[in-house]
Amino acid sequence: MEYQVENISPVEKKITVTVPAEEVNAALGAAIAMYRKDVQIDGFRKGKVPSSIVESKFKSQIYQEATNDLLNVHINQIMGELNLQPLSGLDVDAKEMVRDQDYIYTFSFENVPDIDLPEYKGLSGTKEKVEAKEEDIQEVLDRVRQNMASMEEVDEDRTPKDGEVAVVDFTAEYDGKPVEGGEAQNFDLPLGEGQSLPEFEELVKTLTPGEQAEEDITFPSDFLNKDLADVTVNMKVTLKAIKQRVLPEVDDDFAEKAGGFGSAEEMRKAISESYENSRNQVAKSEAQKAILDKILEQVDFPLPPSMVENQIQAQIKQQRERLERQGKSLESTGTSEEQLREEYRPEAESLVKSHLVLLAIANKEELSVSPQEVEQHLYQMAVQSGQDFQTLKEYHEKNNLMYALRDQLLADKAMELIYDNAEVTEVPAGGSDQESSDEDDSAATENE
Incomplete structure (x- = not known):
């Protein structure tokens, strides 16, 4: 086996490999022998089928296996001899082998570039000193309180506002026909969180519990559902109720429910340590x-x-x-x-x-x-x-x-x-x- 290396660029190489006919025949012979050992054909005992018949009957598989074996052996040998480190998959251009003929194929790849490394030890740098402040701990506590908040119905005759949840029934129609997926009952709609169309939220915020309203609303051009992009539908909505979040107090009972802590002070300490560990990793x-x-x-x-x-x-x-x-x-x-x-x-x-x-x-x-x-x-x-x-x-x-x-x-x-x-x-x-x-x-x- 002989090969030639062509440098396409400083990081790209193309290698042309020439395999002599003798090696091609040997690879085919080895593949045929593997098949001949187990193949069963009427009229012949197992393992005694003539090689010419085995080659004829299983030619496609035999030639493919012989080719793969040669490629694997040669490529690994060449990479080792040249001490190359491919960065990408090999692009192999290999046609089918022909018995008694030299076999020529190529493979291309990107190689690790030569890097002249500077000194990388003893360099100076700075790291931000991390310390959990009271406002950092309180911010985490507030998030936990939000997650553990209970939703309670507002017992007032007023319109809902951002930060609250509106319980609504609604329908959407286009050309007098219902829009698929455009209807719901007792739907919890968080206000001010961008989870609905702004025009629909504004319509809901004009109602008091028990009131109904309708309005033509146009979906934006970048709406994910392409069928509704730039489409104007008639929305009918009834406000059933208003819910607001009630945050729990930060006490020992809250700490136990939040994470099995023995006290609120223990929870604060755990938050402080977790915050500092996390921020230290970032720093x-x-x-x-x-x-x-x-x-x-x-x-x-x-x-x-x-x-x-x-x-x-x-x-x-x-x-x-x-x-x-x-x-x-x-x-x-x-x-x-x-x-x-x-x-x-x-x-x-x-x-x-x-x-x-x-x-x-x-x-x-x-x-x-x-x-x-x-x-x-x-x-x-x-x-x-x-x-x-x-x-x-x-x-x-x-x-x-x-x-x-x-x-x-x-x-x-x-x-x-x-x-x-x-x-x-x-x-x-x-x-x-x-x-x-x-x-x-x-x-x-x-x-x-």
């Missing part, structure tokens, strides 16, 4: 990014196009999903996918550059990730997302995502190594690098 991530940015400023190398493209596509997908949750579509915003691509490209390139630099550092430091670590991370992902672990694992394996997951864990380890070897000082909330140099007397050194 640490921000400090890590600032330190990594110092490294990135000192390196320049070509980025693999497919990695940038995949990152852009992931961001576009996230934007589409965000809009769908709001009942909108990307097209309805007046922004084209091409515009989004250009908007997202700088961030995508930055993320890819960061990832590759961290992988280069991981390689230089001989960091590794075990299969057990990958599985543990997958398990945590399953728990957090509420998915079945085995299903999630099979999805990653089927879609060749296990290597990407491993690389992300490697990059995380490299970032931890950089941070652990940096000179990081704590600064007051909102502090900057300049402020930290002016306040050395009060700043606490986290890493020596």
Whole structure:
């Protein structure tokens, strides 16, 4: 077997492989032997069918298996000899082999670019000092109180207002015919939360319990249900009742119901600790990014196009999903996918550059990730997302995502190594690098 390497670009390679006829025949012979061992054909004993008959009867399968075997052996051998690290799937151009003839095929891929790493240990950085304040604790308590609030009917003859829930019956008609899904009884409509059309909420807020009203209302052009976009319907609504949230008092009974705490004071302490742990993680991530940015400023190398493209596509997908949750579509915003691509490209390139630099550092430091670590991370992902672990694992394996997951864990380890070897000082909330140099007397050194 011989091969030639062609550098399409600094990160793209094309390799042409020539397999001599003798090796082609040997691969076919091995595949035929595997089939011949188990095949059963009338008139012949098992394992005694002539090779020519086996080849004729199972030619398609035999030639495909022989081709796959050659490709796997050769590609792995070439990658090892050249010490190449493909970043993307291989694009293989391989036609069917022909007995007694040389076999030529090509495969192309993107390779990890050469990165001349600057010094990445001993860098300086700052981390925001985190301390839970009374207003932070109270904000969490208020959210818990909102979640545990009871809904009680308002015993007043008045119109409802934002923050309350209107209990309504309503129907929607178009051209005198009911709109599918446009009817409900005793429907709880939260007011002021943007969960309904603004015009409909305003109509409801003109009524007192027992009153009825109707009005023509036009759905917006970006309404998720395309059949109703820009359509004007006649809405009839009856206000049945008004409910308001009654918040519980923060006492020992509330603390026990909220999370099994022994007292309100114990709950406050737990909230404070949880807040500080969470904010510390955010502060640490921000400090890590600032330190990594110092490294990135000192390196320049070509980025693999497919990695940038995949990152852009992931961001576009996230934007589409965000809009769908709001009942909108990307097209309805007046922004084209091409515009989004250009908007997202700088961030995508930055993320890819960061990832590759961290992988280069991981390689230089001989960091590794075990299969057990990958599985543990997958398990945590399953728990957090509420998915079945085995299903999630099979999805990653089927879609060749296990290597990407491993690389992300490697990059995380490299970032931890950089941070652990940096000179990081704590600064007051909102502090900057300049402020930290002016306040050395009060700043606490986290890493020596």
